[in-house]
Amino acid sequence: MSDMPLLKVEDLRVTFSIRPRGAWPWTPSLHLQAVGGISFELEKGETLGIVGESGSGKSTVARALINTVPASGGRVLWNGQDLLQMGSDARRRHRQDAQMVFQDPLAALNPRMKVGEIIAEPLTTHHPDTPRAEVKRRVGALMERVGLLPNQINRYPHEFSGGQCQRIGIARALILNPDLVICDEPVSALDVSVQAQVINLLSELQRDLGISLIFIAHDLSVVKHISDRILVMYLGRAMETADAETLIDRPVHPYTRSLVQAVPIPDPKVELAREHRVLEGDLPSPLRPPSGCVFRTRCPRALPACAEAVPEMQEVGPGHFSWCPVTAGEVVKGLIASVSGVRTVVD
Numbered sequence: 001m002s003d004m005p006l007l008k009v010e011d012l013r014v015t016f017s018i019r020p021r022g023a024w025p026w027t028p029s030l031h032l033q034a035v036g037g038i039s040f041e042l043e044k045g046e047t048l049g050i051v052g053e054s055g056s057g058k059s060t061v062a063r064a065l066i067n068t069v070p071a072s073g074g075r076v077l078w079n080g081q082d083l084l085q086m087g088s089d090a091r092r093r094h095r096q097d098a099q100m101v102f103q104d105p106l107a108a109l110n111p112r113m114k115v116g117e118i119i120a121e122p123l124t125t126h127h128p129d130t131p132r133a134e135v136k137r138r139v140g141a142l143m144e145r146v147g148l149l150p151n152q153i154n155r156y157p158h159e160f161s162g163g164q165c166q167r168i169g170i171a172r173a174l175i176l177n178p179d180l181v182i183c184d185e186p187v188s189a190l191d192v193s194v195q196a197q198v199i200n201l202l203s204e205l206q207r208d209l210g211i212s213l214i215f216i217a218h219d220l221s222v223v224k225h226i227s228d229r230i231l232v233m234y235l236g237r238a239m240e241t242a243d244a245e246t247l248i249d250r251p252v253h254p255y256t257r258s259l260v261q262a263v264p265i266p267d268p269k270v271e272l273a274r275e276h277r278v279l280e281g282d283l284p285s286p287l288r289p290p291s292g293c294v295f296r297t298r299c300p301r302a303l304p305a306c307a308e309a310v311p312e313m314q315e316v317g318p319g320h321f322s323w324c325p326v327t328a329g330e331v332v333k334g335l336i337a338s339v340s341g342v343r344t345v346v347d
Protein backbone atom coordinates (compact mmCIF):
# COMPACT_ATOMS: atom_id res chain seq x y z
CA MET A 1 0.00 0.00 0.00
CA SER A 2 2.72 2.48 1.04
CA ASP A 3 4.39 2.93 -2.35
CA MET A 4 1.04 3.64 -4.01
CA PRO A 5 0.53 7.24 -5.20
CA LEU A 6 -2.12 9.21 -3.35
CA LEU A 7 -3.78 9.94 -6.67
CA LYS A 8 -3.52 8.21 -10.00
CA VAL A 9 -5.44 9.66 -12.92
CA GLU A 10 -5.67 7.45 -15.98
CA ASP A 11 -6.93 8.82 -19.30
CA LEU A 12 -9.56 10.98 -17.54
CA ARG A 13 -12.33 12.21 -19.85
CA VAL A 14 -15.21 14.52 -18.99
CA THR A 15 -17.92 15.35 -21.48
CA PHE A 16 -20.77 17.79 -20.87
CA SER A 17 -24.09 17.63 -22.68
CA ILE A 18 -25.20 21.09 -23.70
CA ARG A 19 -28.58 22.28 -24.90
CA PRO A 20 -28.21 25.44 -26.97
CA ARG A 21 -30.28 28.31 -25.57
CA GLY A 22 -33.70 28.53 -27.20
CA ALA A 23 -33.29 25.11 -28.88
CA TRP A 24 -36.42 23.13 -29.72
CA PRO A 25 -37.05 20.25 -27.28
CA TRP A 26 -36.33 17.71 -30.03
CA THR A 27 -32.99 19.29 -30.95
CA PRO A 28 -30.26 16.85 -29.94
CA SER A 29 -27.81 17.96 -27.22
CA LEU A 30 -24.28 18.93 -28.14
CA HIS A 31 -21.35 17.16 -26.56
CA LEU A 32 -18.51 19.23 -25.24
CA GLN A 33 -15.42 17.31 -24.31
CA ALA A 34 -13.94 19.48 -21.54
CA VAL A 35 -11.26 16.92 -20.67
CA GLY A 36 -10.11 14.61 -23.42
CA GLY A 37 -7.77 12.10 -21.80
CA ILE A 38 -5.53 13.34 -18.99
CA SER A 39 -3.17 11.11 -16.98
CA PHE A 40 -0.92 11.90 -14.04
CA GLU A 41 0.13 10.66 -10.64
CA LEU A 42 0.47 12.59 -7.42
CA GLU A 43 2.60 11.29 -4.57
CA LYS A 44 1.98 12.07 -0.94
CA GLY A 45 3.54 15.44 -0.08
CA GLU A 46 4.01 16.38 -3.74
CA THR A 47 2.81 19.57 -5.46
CA LEU A 48 1.50 19.39 -9.01
CA GLY A 49 0.96 22.63 -10.92
CA ILE A 50 -1.65 22.56 -13.70
CA VAL A 51 -1.42 25.43 -16.19
CA GLY A 52 -3.32 26.35 -19.32
CA GLU A 53 -5.38 29.23 -20.65
CA SER A 54 -9.06 29.79 -19.89
CA GLY A 55 -11.26 26.91 -21.03
CA SER A 56 -8.48 24.33 -21.14
CA GLY A 57 -10.30 22.11 -18.65
CA LYS A 58 -8.28 22.72 -15.48
CA SER A 59 -11.26 23.26 -13.16
CA THR A 60 -13.10 20.33 -14.71
CA VAL A 61 -10.14 18.06 -13.86
CA ALA A 62 -10.24 19.45 -10.30
CA ARG A 63 -13.96 18.82 -10.02
CA ALA A 64 -13.58 15.27 -11.30
CA LEU A 65 -10.94 14.65 -8.63
CA ILE A 66 -13.34 15.64 -5.85
CA ASN A 67 -16.17 13.77 -7.55
CA THR A 68 -18.40 16.75 -8.25
CA VAL A 69 -18.47 16.02 -11.97
CA PRO A 70 -18.57 12.42 -13.16
CA ALA A 71 -15.81 11.15 -15.42
CA SER A 72 -17.15 9.95 -18.75
CA GLY A 73 -14.06 7.83 -19.34
CA GLY A 74 -10.82 6.78 -17.69
CA ARG A 75 -10.28 6.34 -13.98
CA VAL A 76 -9.34 8.33 -10.90
CA LEU A 77 -7.69 6.15 -8.26
CA TRP A 78 -7.54 7.55 -4.74
CA ASN A 79 -5.11 5.49 -2.64
CA GLY A 80 -5.62 2.80 -5.26
CA GLN A 81 -9.43 2.91 -5.07
CA ASP A 82 -11.51 3.91 -8.09
CA LEU A 83 -13.53 7.03 -7.20
CA LEU A 84 -16.55 5.87 -9.15
CA GLN A 85 -16.60 2.45 -7.49
CA MET A 86 -16.22 3.65 -3.90
CA GLY A 87 -18.77 2.63 -1.30
CA SER A 88 -20.46 5.33 0.76
CA ASP A 89 -17.95 5.16 3.67
CA ALA A 90 -14.92 5.50 1.38
CA ARG A 91 -16.69 8.30 -0.50
CA ARG A 92 -17.32 10.17 2.74
CA ARG A 93 -13.66 9.78 3.76
CA HIS A 94 -12.54 10.98 0.33
CA ARG A 95 -14.76 14.06 0.66
CA GLN A 96 -12.93 14.91 3.87
CA ASP A 97 -9.45 14.04 2.63
CA ALA A 98 -9.57 16.04 -0.62
CA GLN A 99 -10.41 19.73 -0.14
CA MET A 100 -10.63 22.70 -2.50
CA VAL A 101 -9.60 26.35 -2.30
CA PHE A 102 -11.39 28.49 -4.88
CA GLN A 103 -10.50 31.44 -7.09
CA ASP A 104 -12.77 34.19 -5.83
CA PRO A 105 -12.19 34.22 -2.08
CA LEU A 106 -15.05 36.48 -1.09
CA ALA A 107 -17.63 34.75 -3.31
CA ALA A 108 -16.58 31.36 -1.90
CA LEU A 109 -17.43 32.40 1.67
CA ASN A 110 -20.99 32.58 3.00
CA PRO A 111 -21.54 36.31 3.74
CA ARG A 112 -24.01 35.57 6.53
CA MET A 113 -21.66 33.36 8.53
CA LYS A 114 -18.96 34.50 10.93
CA VAL A 115 -15.39 33.60 10.04
CA GLY A 116 -15.15 31.11 12.91
CA GLU A 117 -18.28 29.31 11.70
CA ILE A 118 -17.05 29.29 8.09
CA ILE A 119 -13.75 27.67 9.05
CA ALA A 120 -15.41 25.22 11.44
CA GLU A 121 -18.23 24.19 9.07
CA PRO A 122 -16.54 21.13 7.44
CA LEU A 123 -15.65 19.84 10.93
CA THR A 124 -19.09 20.44 12.43
CA THR A 125 -20.73 18.88 9.35
CA HIS A 126 -18.61 15.73 9.18
CA HIS A 127 -18.01 15.35 12.94
CA PRO A 128 -21.01 16.96 14.66
CA ASP A 129 -20.06 15.39 18.01
CA THR A 130 -16.85 17.40 18.31
CA PRO A 131 -17.07 19.38 21.59
CA ARG A 132 -17.54 23.13 21.06
CA ALA A 133 -14.40 23.96 23.00
CA GLU A 134 -12.37 21.64 20.75
CA VAL A 135 -13.89 23.21 17.59
CA LYS A 136 -13.01 26.67 18.91
CA ARG A 137 -9.49 25.60 19.82
CA ARG A 138 -8.85 24.13 16.36
CA VAL A 139 -10.34 27.13 14.56
CA GLY A 140 -8.22 29.52 16.66
CA ALA A 141 -5.03 27.52 16.04
CA LEU A 142 -5.69 27.39 12.29
CA MET A 143 -6.48 31.10 12.10
CA GLU A 144 -3.12 31.79 13.68
CA ARG A 145 -1.41 29.30 11.38
CA VAL A 146 -2.72 31.02 8.24
CA GLY A 147 -1.86 34.51 9.51
CA LEU A 148 -5.22 35.70 10.88
CA LEU A 149 -5.82 36.99 14.40
CA PRO A 150 -7.89 34.65 16.59
CA ASN A 151 -9.82 37.69 17.89
CA GLN A 152 -11.24 38.15 14.35
CA ILE A 153 -13.26 34.94 14.82
CA ASN A 154 -16.61 36.76 15.11
CA ARG A 155 -16.16 39.00 12.08
CA TYR A 156 -17.93 38.58 8.73
CA PRO A 157 -16.18 37.95 5.38
CA HIS A 158 -16.86 41.45 4.00
CA GLU A 159 -14.74 42.89 6.82
CA PHE A 160 -11.63 41.22 5.34
CA SER A 161 -9.41 41.98 2.35
CA GLY A 162 -9.16 39.57 -0.62
CA GLY A 163 -5.91 38.08 0.68
CA GLN A 164 -7.38 37.59 4.17
CA CYS A 165 -10.50 35.96 2.68
CA GLN A 166 -8.23 33.53 0.83
CA ARG A 167 -6.49 32.77 4.16
CA ILE A 168 -9.95 32.00 5.61
CA GLY A 169 -10.64 29.68 2.64
CA ILE A 170 -7.31 27.93 3.23
CA ALA A 171 -8.02 27.48 6.96
CA ARG A 172 -11.43 26.01 6.10
CA ALA A 173 -9.80 23.60 3.64
CA LEU A 174 -7.36 22.46 6.33
CA ILE A 175 -9.69 21.94 9.31
CA LEU A 176 -10.25 18.25 8.50
CA ASN A 177 -6.50 17.53 8.11
CA PRO A 178 -6.85 16.58 4.43
CA ASP A 179 -4.26 14.63 2.43
CA LEU A 180 -4.84 16.75 -0.68
CA VAL A 181 -5.74 20.40 -1.18
CA ILE A 182 -6.68 21.47 -4.71
CA CYS A 183 -6.17 25.20 -5.17
CA ASP A 184 -8.08 26.35 -8.26
CA GLU A 185 -6.50 29.66 -9.27
CA PRO A 186 -6.23 30.71 -5.62
CA VAL A 187 -4.41 33.95 -6.36
CA SER A 188 -5.82 35.08 -9.73
CA ALA A 189 -8.30 37.46 -8.09
CA LEU A 190 -5.71 38.99 -5.75
CA ASP A 191 -3.38 41.98 -6.15
CA VAL A 192 0.07 41.02 -7.36
CA SER A 193 1.61 42.12 -4.04
CA VAL A 194 -0.69 39.76 -2.13
CA GLN A 195 -0.30 36.84 -4.56
CA ALA A 196 3.24 36.00 -3.41
CA GLN A 197 2.18 36.03 0.26
CA VAL A 198 -0.62 33.53 -0.37
CA ILE A 199 1.63 31.31 -2.53
CA ASN A 200 4.30 31.36 0.20
CA LEU A 201 1.71 30.48 2.82
CA LEU A 202 0.48 27.51 0.77
CA SER A 203 4.05 26.40 0.17
CA GLU A 204 4.87 26.55 3.92
CA LEU A 205 1.70 24.71 4.86
CA GLN A 206 2.37 22.05 2.26
CA ARG A 207 5.87 21.50 3.67
CA ASP A 208 4.91 21.64 7.36
CA LEU A 209 1.81 19.49 7.11
CA GLY A 210 3.14 17.09 4.45
CA ILE A 211 -0.03 17.47 2.37
CA SER A 212 -0.22 17.04 -1.40
CA LEU A 213 -1.19 20.11 -3.40
CA ILE A 214 -2.64 20.62 -6.84
CA PHE A 215 -2.12 24.23 -7.79
CA ILE A 216 -4.04 25.47 -10.83
CA ALA A 217 -3.13 28.70 -12.65
CA HIS A 218 -3.23 30.38 -16.05
CA ASP A 219 0.45 31.10 -16.28
CA LEU A 220 3.69 29.44 -15.38
CA SER A 221 5.05 32.32 -13.31
CA VAL A 222 2.48 31.56 -10.60
CA VAL A 223 3.13 27.80 -10.35
CA LYS A 224 6.84 27.57 -11.07
CA HIS A 225 8.13 28.13 -7.52
CA ILE A 226 5.56 26.06 -5.69
CA SER A 227 5.36 22.99 -7.96
CA ASP A 228 7.44 19.82 -7.98
CA ARG A 229 5.87 18.80 -11.30
CA ILE A 230 3.89 20.80 -13.84
CA LEU A 231 1.23 19.61 -16.27
CA VAL A 232 0.43 21.89 -19.21
CA MET A 233 -3.09 21.59 -20.64
CA TYR A 234 -4.66 22.98 -23.80
CA LEU A 235 -8.26 22.45 -24.88
CA GLY A 236 -8.76 19.55 -22.51
CA ARG A 237 -5.59 17.69 -23.51
CA ALA A 238 -2.17 17.33 -21.93
CA MET A 239 0.59 19.05 -23.90
CA GLU A 240 3.63 18.45 -21.72
CA THR A 241 4.59 17.38 -18.21
CA ALA A 242 7.93 17.34 -16.41
CA ASP A 243 9.46 18.38 -13.11
CA ALA A 244 9.10 22.15 -12.72
CA GLU A 245 12.73 23.00 -13.43
CA THR A 246 12.96 20.91 -16.59
CA LEU A 247 9.66 22.19 -17.92
CA ILE A 248 10.73 25.81 -17.50
CA ASP A 249 14.38 25.42 -18.57
CA ARG A 250 13.89 22.90 -21.39
CA PRO A 251 10.30 23.10 -22.65
CA VAL A 252 9.74 20.95 -25.71
CA HIS A 253 6.12 21.45 -26.74
CA PRO A 254 5.53 24.64 -28.77
CA TYR A 255 2.63 25.58 -26.46
CA THR A 256 4.76 25.24 -23.32
CA ARG A 257 7.45 27.26 -25.01
CA SER A 258 4.99 30.09 -25.66
CA LEU A 259 3.99 29.99 -21.96
CA VAL A 260 7.65 30.04 -20.90
CA GLN A 261 8.30 33.04 -23.15
CA ALA A 262 5.43 34.86 -21.43
CA VAL A 263 7.10 34.55 -18.01
CA PRO A 264 8.89 37.84 -17.29
CA ILE A 265 12.60 37.63 -16.43
CA PRO A 266 13.46 39.64 -13.29
CA ASP A 267 16.59 41.22 -14.86
CA PRO A 268 15.22 44.20 -16.88
CA LYS A 269 18.19 44.15 -19.33
CA VAL A 270 17.63 40.50 -20.23
CA GLU A 271 13.87 41.01 -20.28
CA LEU A 272 14.07 43.94 -22.72
CA ALA A 273 16.58 42.21 -24.98
CA ARG A 274 14.72 38.97 -25.42
CA GLU A 275 12.28 38.16 -28.14
CA HIS A 276 8.60 38.06 -27.17
CA ARG A 277 6.44 35.97 -29.39
CA VAL A 278 2.76 36.13 -28.54
CA LEU A 279 0.64 33.14 -29.36
CA GLU A 280 -1.63 34.12 -32.22
CA GLY A 281 -5.32 33.35 -32.59
CA ASP A 282 -7.98 32.34 -30.10
CA LEU A 283 -8.67 29.09 -28.37
CA PRO A 284 -10.85 27.03 -30.76
CA SER A 285 -14.34 26.07 -29.59
CA PRO A 286 -14.25 22.86 -27.55
CA LEU A 287 -17.45 21.93 -29.41
CA ARG A 288 -15.45 21.74 -32.64
CA PRO A 289 -11.86 20.95 -31.65
CA PRO A 290 -9.30 20.79 -34.49
CA SER A 291 -8.60 17.32 -35.86
CA GLY A 292 -5.32 15.63 -34.96
CA CYS A 293 -3.37 17.83 -32.57
CA VAL A 294 -5.78 20.33 -30.98
CA PHE A 295 -3.00 22.94 -30.74
CA ARG A 296 -2.07 22.83 -34.44
CA THR A 297 -4.24 25.83 -35.48
CA ARG A 298 -2.07 28.13 -33.33
CA CYS A 299 1.19 26.23 -33.51
CA PRO A 300 4.20 27.89 -35.17
CA ARG A 301 5.66 24.44 -35.89
CA ALA A 302 2.53 22.74 -37.30
CA LEU A 303 2.96 20.42 -40.28
CA PRO A 304 0.19 19.02 -42.51
CA ALA A 305 0.59 15.67 -40.70
CA CYS A 306 -0.47 17.35 -37.42
CA ALA A 307 -4.07 17.45 -38.73
CA GLU A 308 -4.12 13.68 -39.15
CA ALA A 309 -3.46 11.71 -35.97
CA VAL A 310 -4.07 12.61 -32.33
CA PRO A 311 -0.55 12.89 -30.88
CA GLU A 312 0.63 10.19 -28.54
CA MET A 313 2.73 10.74 -25.44
CA GLN A 314 6.47 10.88 -26.19
CA GLU A 315 9.13 10.47 -23.52
CA VAL A 316 11.76 13.14 -24.16
CA GLY A 317 13.75 12.73 -20.95
CA PRO A 318 13.44 11.09 -17.55
CA GLY A 319 9.93 11.87 -16.31
CA HIS A 320 9.54 14.41 -19.13
CA PHE A 321 6.67 13.76 -21.54
CA SER A 322 5.45 15.80 -24.50
CA TRP A 323 2.54 15.30 -26.87
CA CYS A 324 4.24 16.95 -29.87
CA PRO A 325 5.82 14.38 -32.18
CA VAL A 326 7.49 17.11 -34.27
CA THR A 327 9.57 18.73 -31.51
CA ALA A 328 9.94 15.50 -29.53
CA GLY A 329 11.60 13.98 -32.59
CA GLU A 330 14.05 16.89 -32.65
CA VAL A 331 14.89 16.40 -28.98
CA VAL A 332 15.57 12.76 -29.61
CA LYS A 333 17.89 13.74 -32.49
CA GLY A 334 19.60 16.21 -30.14
CA LEU A 335 18.51 19.30 -32.09
CA ILE A 336 16.94 21.14 -29.20
CA ALA A 337 19.53 22.45 -26.77
CA SER A 338 18.77 24.00 -23.42
CA VAL A 339 16.48 26.90 -24.24
CA SER A 340 16.76 28.80 -20.95
CA GLY A 341 13.20 29.88 -21.55
CA VAL A 342 14.06 32.09 -24.54
CA ARG A 343 15.39 30.64 -27.78
CA THR A 344 16.27 27.28 -29.20
CA VAL A 345 18.01 26.16 -32.37
CA VAL A 346 14.67 25.32 -33.89
CA ASP A 347 13.14 28.77 -33.38
Ligand SMILES: Nc1ncnc2c1ncn2[C@@H]1O[C@H](COP(=O)(O)OP(=O)(O)OP(=O)(O)O)[C@@H](O)[C@H]1O
Pocket: 016, 017, 018, 032, 033, 034, 052, 053, 054, 055, 056, 057, 058, 059, 060, 061, 218, 286
Ligand atom coordinates in the same frame (compact mmCIF):
# COMPACT_ATOMS: atom_id res chain seq x y z
N1 LIG B 1 -21.01 22.47 -16.23
C1 LIG B 1 -20.61 22.67 -17.48
N2 LIG B 1 -21.45 22.50 -18.51
C2 LIG B 1 -21.05 22.70 -19.79
N3 LIG B 1 -19.79 23.07 -20.14
C3 LIG B 1 -18.91 23.27 -19.15
C4 LIG B 1 -19.26 23.09 -17.78
N4 LIG B 1 -18.15 23.35 -17.02
C5 LIG B 1 -17.18 23.67 -17.88
N5 LIG B 1 -17.63 23.63 -19.15
C6 LIG B 1 -16.84 23.90 -20.37
O1 LIG B 1 -15.71 23.01 -20.32
C7 LIG B 1 -14.55 23.67 -20.83
C8 LIG B 1 -13.47 23.65 -19.78
O2 LIG B 1 -13.89 24.47 -18.70
P1 LIG B 1 -13.04 24.65 -17.37
O3 LIG B 1 -13.82 25.55 -16.48
O4 LIG B 1 -12.66 23.33 -16.84
O5 LIG B 1 -11.73 25.39 -17.92
P2 LIG B 1 -10.59 26.13 -17.09
O6 LIG B 1 -9.31 25.69 -17.69
O7 LIG B 1 -10.79 25.91 -15.64
O8 LIG B 1 -10.86 27.66 -17.47
P3 LIG B 1 -10.61 28.97 -16.55
O9 LIG B 1 -9.13 29.20 -16.58
O10 LIG B 1 -11.38 30.03 -17.26
O11 LIG B 1 -11.12 28.70 -15.18
C9 LIG B 1 -14.99 25.07 -21.20
O12 LIG B 1 -15.24 25.09 -22.59
C10 LIG B 1 -16.26 25.29 -20.41
O13 LIG B 1 -17.12 26.18 -21.08
Ligand SMILES: [Mg+2]
Pocket: 058, 059, 060, 184
Ligand atom coordinates in the same frame (compact mmCIF):
# COMPACT_ATOMS: atom_id res chain seq x y z
MG1 LIG C 1 -11.11 27.18 -14.03
